[in-house]
Amino acid sequence: MANRSAAVAETPIRPDSATSTFALEVSGLGKRVPLPSGELTILDGVDFTIAQGDTVAIVGASGSGKSTLLSLMAGLDTPSSGEVVLDGEVLSALDEDGRARVRGAKVGFVFQNFQLLPSLTAWENVMLPLELRGDREVESPARAILQQVGLGERLGHYPRQLSGGEQQRVALARAFVTRPSLLFADEPTGNLDSRTGQAIIELLFALNAQAGTTLVLVTHDEQLARRCGQRLRLDGGRLVAHESQAA
Numbered sequence: 001m002a003n004r005s006a007a008v009a010e011t012p013i014r015p016d017s018a019t020s021t022f023a024l025e026v027s028g029l030g031k032r033v034p035l036p037s038g039e040l041t042i043l044d045g046v047d048f049t050i051a052q053g054d055t056v057a058i059v060g061a062s063g064s065g066k067s068t069l070l071s072l073m074a075g076l077d078t079p080s081s082g083e084v085v086l087d088g089e090v091l092s093a094l095d096e097d098g099r100a101r102v103r104g105a106k107v108g109f110v111f112q113n114f115q116l117l118p119s120l121t122a123w124e125n126v127m128l129p130l131e132l133r134g135d136r137e138v139e140s141p142a143r144a145i146l147q148q149v150g151l152g153e154r155l156g157h158y159p160r161q162l163s164g165g166e167q168q169r170v171a172l173a174r175a176f177v178t179r180p181s182l183l184f185a186d187e188p189t190g191n192l193d194s195r196t197g198q199a200i201i202e203l204l205f206a207l208n209a210q211a212g213t214t215l216v217l218v219t220h221d222e223q224l225a226r227r228c229g230q231r232l233r234l235d236g237g238r239l240v241a242h243e244s245q246a247a
């Protein structure tokens with residue numbers, strides 16, 4: 001674990017864009033879905049701002065709307081009301097192609113269940129976001145970041161040949177290879193044993209420290225939430241607390 005963090009710290013990386021005052025501005029955000037009997041309100045009137053480089057945990061009981069909020073912030077879903085401004089881009093003003101462009105340029109996303117493509121090797125999985133945005137140079141940056149997460153010897157291995165923690169490190173490498181200014185992670189340690197989860201946490205914060213990437217994490221893990229500079233607490237789809245860590 002210590003060696004992996006040290007390896008990460010050796011090669012500084014910088015996000016391509018970090019120009020706006022706020023990495024994220026969320027105002028009046030609401031999400032409602034139709035039900036046979038009416039409408040379900042998942043999020044209601046959520047407001048907050050996050051500065052570039054902050055580390056933020058979204059916490060709350062199961063069903064409180066955490067994953068929905070994360071998807072809206074990352075432009076993976078569209079709100080019923082309100083607005084998300086991501087690194088200066090008003091997401092609600094964009095169509096799906098526009099949101100995909102913003103995601104490709106500014107956002108990395110880590111899912112709880114890794115979501116690696118099983119038919120691609122670790123290296124190919126990490127090259128994919130670079131290929132999708134049309135980069136000409138894909139092999140070398142993908143190899144470099146896999147080396148940074150300690151998987152330089154496993155480039156040609158398929159997800160089924162990797163442990164859960166190794167797959168999550170590939171997923172982290174895939175999320176970071178585009179040098180996003182914001183990284184969103186939904187329960188990044190949720191499927192891992194505590195020791196492997198701890199290694200992933202160290203890796204996330206090492207990448208944040210060296211690259212200034214804003215981290216926004218949904219988590220039930222109190223230890224991880226305490227490591228973050230801010231905590232957003234949801235209850236029944238409403239933001240009920242926005243706490244900053246004591247220095």
Ligand SMILES: Nc1ncnc2c1ncn2[C@@H]1O[C@H](COP(=O)(O)OP(=O)(O)OP(=O)(O)O)[C@@H](O)[C@H]1O
Nearest residue numbers: 033040042060061062063064065066067068069218
């Ligand atoms: N597309 C949808 N259609 C209907 N209900 C939905 C939809 N998306 C989310 N929900 C409901 O909205 C509520 C909030 O869901 P969400 O996944 O955001 O919660 P969460 O806080 O992340 O929960 P958990 O901690 O269990 O993952 C849940 O009751 C969920 O069933």
